[in-house]
Structures are given as C-alpha cells and as structure tokens.
Amino acid sequence: MTLQIFLQQLVNGASLGSMYALIAIGYTMVYGVLRLINFAHGDIMMVGAFLTYFALEASMPFELSVLVGIAGAIIIGILTDKIAYKPLRSAPKISLLITAIGISFFLENLFTVLFGSTPKPFHAPEYLTKIFQIHGIYLPISVIIIPIVTVAILAGVLWILFKTKQGIAIRALAFDIETVKLMGVNADKIIMIVFAMGSALAALGGVFYAISYPSIDPLMGIIVGLKAFAAAVLGGIGSVTGAVLGGFILGFTEIFVVAMFPDLGGYKDAFAFFFLILVLLFKPTGLMGQDLERGRF
Amino acid sequence: MLKVNKLNVKYGVISAVRDISLEVKKGDIVTLIGANGAGKTSTLNAIVNVVKKSGYVEFDGVDISKKATHEIIQKGLSLVPEGRKIFINLTVDENLKMGAFNNIENFEKLRTHVYDKFPRLKQKINQMGGTLSGGEQQMLAIGRALMGNPKMLMLDEPSLGLAPKIIGEVFEIITELKKDMPILLIEQNAFAALKISDYGYVLENGSITLEDKAQNLLGNDEVRAKYLGG
Ligand SMILES: Nc1ncnc2c1ncn2[C@@H]1O[C@H](COP(=O)(O)OP(=O)(O)OP(=O)(O)O)[C@@H](O)[C@H]1O
Ligand SMILES: [Mg+2]
Numbered sequence: 001m002t003l004q005i006f007l008q009q010l011v012n013g014a015s016l017g018s019m020y021a022l023i024a025i026g027y028t029m030v031y032g033v034l035r036l037i038n039f040a041h042g043d044i045m046m047v048g049a050f051l052t053y054f055a056l057e058a059s060m061p062f063e064l065s066v067l068v069g070i071a072g073a074i075i076i077g078i079l080t081d082k083i084a085y086k087p088l089r090s091a092p093k094i095s096l097l098i099t100a101i102g103i104s105f106f107l108e109n110l111f112t113v114l115f116g117s118t119p120k121p122f123h124a125p126e127y128l129t130k131i132f133q134i135h136g137i138y139l140p141i142s143v144i145i146i147p148i149v150t151v152a153i154l155a156g157v158l159w160i161l162f163k164t165k166q167g168i169a170i171r172a173l174a175f176d177i178e179t180v181k182l183m184g185v186n187a188d189k190i191i192m193i194v195f196a197m198g199s200a201l202a203a204l205g206g207v208f209y210a211i212s213y214p215s216i217d218p219l220m221g222i223i224v225g226l227k228a229f230a231a232a233v234l235g236g237i238g239s240v241t242g243a244v245l246g247g248f249i250l251g252f253t254e255i256f257v258v259a260m261f262p263d264l265g266g267y268k269d270a271f272a273f274f275f276l277i278l279v280l281l282f283k284p285t286g287l288m289g290q291d292l293e294r295g296r297f
Numbered sequence: 298m299l300k301v302n303k304l305n306v307k308y309g310v311i312s313a314v315r316d317i318s319l320e321v322k323k324g325d326i327v328t329l330i331g332a333n334g335a336g337k338t339s340t341l342n343a344i345v346n347v348v349k350k351s352g353y354v355e356f357d358g359v360d361i362s363k364k365a366t367h368e369i370i371q372k373g374l375s376l377v378p379e380g381r382k383i384f385i386n387l388t389v390d391e392n393l394k395m396g397a398f399n400n401i402e403n404f405e406k407l408r409t410h411v412y413d414k415f416p417r418l419k420q421k422i423n424q425m426g427g428t429l430s431g432g433e434q435q436m437l438a439i440g441r442a443l444m445g446n447p448k449m450l451m452l453d454e455p456s457l458g459l460a461p462k463i464i465g466e467v468f469e470i471i472t473e474l475k476k477d478m479p480i481l482l483i484e485q486n487a488f489a490a491l492k493i494s495d496y497g498y499v500l501e502n503g504s505i506t507l508e509d510k511a512q513n514l515l516g517n518d519e520v521r522a523k524y525l526g527g
Contacts, residue, residue: 186367
C-alpha cells in the first residue's frame with residue numbers, strides 16, 4: 001500500500017467511522033438513562049435520511065433539507081418514547097426491548113409501504129461531492145467535512161452533558177431515576193431531551209450515509225444501526241466518548257480490511273463483529289466502559 | 298405544615314403501611330421510630346409518591362396526594378432518602394447542582410450557605426460523590442436537599458452506618474436546621490432522635506401504636522424497653 005492510498009483510506013475510515021459514531025451516541029445515551037437497547041434507533045436514522053431526501057426533492061436548499069430531516073427524526077424519536085416506552089418505565093426491561101424491536105419493524109414496514117423498497121438516489125449538492133486532490137490523493141470534499149462536523153458535534157454533546165444542568169441530570173439519571181425525581185426534576189422531560197439529542201445525531205448520520213453511498217432505502221437502518229450498536233458496545237455502552245471511539249475504530253477496521261485484503265471485502269461486516277468480540281473478551285465493559293454503576297458518559 | 302391522613306401502602310399483597318395519620322407542625326422536629334421493616338421508609342416514600350399509596354397528604358395547605366414526585370419537591374417538601382443516594386458518578390459540586398435544579402439562578406448563594414454548614418464538603422468540590430466517606434455522603438445528601446431551598450425536610454435514617462462521633466455531628470446539624478424548617482425524622486437511634494424532637498410516633502407492623510410528646514415517649518416504659526435499650 002502506498003502512502004497515498006494509506007492516507008486516502010485513513011480519511012475514508014474517519015468518514016465512515018463518523019457516521020457510526022453519530023448513531024452510536026444515541027444508543028449509548030438512551031442505554032445510559034433507560035438501560036434500553038433502542039433497536040429502533042437505526043430506523044430513526046433512516047427516517048432522518050428519508051425526510052432530508054423528500055425536502056431535497058421539494059427543491060429546498062440542502063442545508064434546510066438536513067434541518068427538516070433532523071427535526072422530523074427528533075419528533076419521531078420523542079413520539080416513540082412518549083407512546084411506546086414511557087408507559088413501560090416500571091415494566092421489566094425485556095418488555096421495553098421487545099417494544100423497541102416492534103417499533104423498528106413498524107418504521108421499516110411503514111416506510112416500505114409508503115415509499116416502496118427500491119433504493120432512491122440521493123443527490124447531495126456539488127460542493128460536497130466534488131472530487132479534489134492533494135499530493136495524488138483523490139477525495140470527495142464530504143469525506144473531509146464529515147469527520148470535522150462529527151468531532152465538533154461530539155464537543156457540543158460533551159459540553160451539554162458536563163456544563164448544563166440538563167446534561168448533569170442526564171448523567172444523574174444513569175445512576176437512579178427516583179433520586180433524580182427527588183431533586184424536583186421532571187425525569188420524563190430529561191429522557192425526552194436524550195431522545196431528541198440521539199435522534200438528531202442519528203438523522204445527521206443518516207444524511208452522511210446518504211451522501212456517501214449515495215442512495216437510501218427503508219431498510220438502510222438495519223445493518224448500519226447494528227454496526228453503530230456494536231460501536232457503542234465496543235466503546236463501552238453508556239459512555240459517549242466511548243461510542244465515538246468505537247465508531248471510529250469500526251470505520252477504520254472496515255475500510256482497511258477492504259483495502260488490504262480485497263478478496264475478503266465481502267466479509268467486512270463480519271470483521272467488525274469479530275473485532276467487537278475480541279475486545280469484549282479482554283475488556284467485557286468495552287474500551288471506555290467501567291463498572292456499570294460508575295463513571296458513565 | 299404536613300398532614301397525613303389514613304395513608305396506606307401495599308406491595309402486592311403485603312400491606313406495609315396501614316391507615317397512618319400524622320402531623321408535623323411548623324417549628325417542630327417529629328420523629329418516627331420503629332423496628333426494621335415497620336414501614337418507616339415506605340411512609341416517607343408514599344408522602345412524596347415515590348411508591349404507590351392511598352390516603353390524603355396535605356403540605357403547606359395544599360393537597361399533594363396525587364401530585365408527581367418532582368412537583369411535590371418543587372413545592373418545598375424535600376426528602377433525604379434512606380442510604381443517602383448520592384449520585385456517585387457526579388462530583389460533589391454537580392450533586393449540589395442537581396439539588397438546585399429549579400433554583401439554578403441562586404446556585405452560588407445556596408452553595409455558599411451549604412459549604413458554611415458543611416465546611417468539609419468544600420474541600421471536596423471536584424471529588425466524585427462515590428469516593429466520599431459515609432459521613433461526608435450524609436452531609437452531601439443533606440446539603441443537596443438544602444440546595445432546593447425547601448420549606449420542610451424529611452430525613453430517612455441520617456445516622457445509618459456512621460461512626461458515633463459523626464452521628465453526634467449529624468444530630469447537631471439537624472438541631473440547627475430546626476431553626477429554619479420543620480423536620481420529619483426517621484431514626485434507628487431512637488434515644489438521640491427523641492431527645493432533639495418535639496413529638497414522636499411509634500410504628501409497629503405498618504401501624505402507629507403510640508404517639509406523644511417526645512419527652513413523654515422518652516419516659517414511657519414500653520418505649521424504653523423496646524427502642525431505648527431498657
Ligand atoms: N419495594 C418493595 N417491594 C416489596 N416489599 C417491600 C418493598 N419495600 C419495602 N417492602 C416491605 O415493606 C415493609 C416495610 O418496609 P420499609 O422499608 O418501609 O421499612 P422500614 O421501617 O423503613 O425498615 P428499616 O428500618 O429496615 O429501613 C417491609 O416488610 C419490607 O419488606
Ligand atoms: Mg427504612
């Protein structure tokens with residue numbers, strides 16, 4: 001592998017990893033406050049990508065379309081919590097999990113029925129898809145922009161979690177919901193903020209996916225969602241920094257496996273999970289995860 | 298200040314609290330004593346609707362029987378829960394911020410007040426709650442409740458698991474607090490609790506079997522035998 005190709009793949013890996021990272025943050029935050037693996041989260045990403053697509057089709061400007069996608073995903077995310085999860089707050093966790101799987105199927109099938117299962121081409125604006133080259137490396141601009149936006153967003157999320165009272169309450173919820181209520185805090189409102197944040201980031205991840213691939217379909221959230229979930233577990237579920245780290249590791253692994261062993265390209269997804277199993281064998285709580293009762297986020 | 302009428306708590310078929318009525322007047326410390334499992338914690342949790350209950354609860358002239366927990370706390374009735382329940386994954390300062398969630402604009406002022414009361418916490422501002430000693434955690438739990446600027450405080454076994462010297466400190470603090478707000482206190486340490494109290498209730502198997510001025514309970518033979526070690 002030449003240095004050029006190596007650098008090129010490095011940037012590609014960062015871009016793919018960003019997408020996983022953005023989605024993984026939602027998994028990890030919802031798990032932190034509800035101890036729920038929100039299997040519908042990958043589908044929220046799909047919803048975000050679809051709504052962005054429709055806004056683009058309605059000839060809205062790209063940036064506005066992304067905002068439409070994010071807003072729509074936030075609304076669907078909050079509604080899932082209010083309608084499906086909230087009534088189960090004191091039910092066994094397994095009921096919650098089954099419900100999440102149900103929501104996932106519901107969203108996938110609803111979008112298939114409404115919009116068909118054929119992939120739709122996603123037209124990102126030219127300034128993102130334009131190929132540029134430095135020192136013999138050829139890259140679309142989006143591949144550079146995506147990781148930069150992701151790191152900026154991570155900084156924003158950490159700022160919220162550590163510097164605002166709502167963020168501190170989110171971390172407190174990871175410890176105990178009853179005690180949070182005893183502080184005079186409306187815990188459901190805080191949980192709503194978590195779903196809003198996670199859904200917004202997932203929608204953005206969905207848009208990044210759509211720019212890179214560049215098509216969307218109602219089942220796009222399944223495998224990406226699964227891998228983002230793997231990233232969250234790899235990084236240590238409950239930890240936001242861990243989720244981002246896990247996302248990037250998974251992104252790099254996938255890209256480099258394909259680059260170095262083109263014959264094994266078909267197994268790239270298997271590699272992601274192989275890597276996950278390997279890490280968990282040595283560190284069952286994930287890279288940044290600690291004792292489940294301590295240092296979350 | 299607080300009136301409880303015919304309070305009942307059931308866990309499935311188990312009746313943990315039966316028809317309890319009690320009252321805490323302004324300026325008073327009232328103690329609830331009883332053996333393990335008598336229903337003391339259930340009573341406090343039911344008052345703030347952390348557990349399901351039936352019965353009537355009035356606080357500061359308002360019916361709070363059906364209010365959500367966070368609304369009751371916002372009205373100024375604060376509970377320092379059994380086992381302290383410090384947010385172990387938050388720093389001391391962040392724990393206080395949680396206590397001041399609805400008063401965040403007065404955070405600095407409230408915190409100065411709390412650090413004056415508990416100077417030991419001040420040196421641990423950035424330490425994780427989980428790494429504090431038991432005594433420090435109890436101070437933090439009380440401090441955190443005070444950050445909400447409550448009108449009344451309920452304390453569930455504040456001396457549990459503490460060294461005798463620290464227990465003395467905790468009781469001093471409670472006596473201090475009485476100047477600012479009425480207190481409903483649960484204690485295993487019945488003797489020490491009754492000594493600083495104005496009124497007391499004895500709870501047995503979920504029912505109140507005796508109530509009187511604290512002074513009289515201290516002199517009551519039955520109470521002495523059962524709860525004050527003879
Ligand atoms: N969540 C629960 N589910 C079922 N039973 C419970 C629950 N909480 C308490 N109980 C039962 O209710 C009864 C009263 O418990 P409670 O905790 O109120 O007692 P307590 O007086 O506070 O005891 P202690 O002095 O040990 O703290 C006990 O028999 C207890 O086993
Ligand atoms: Mg108790």
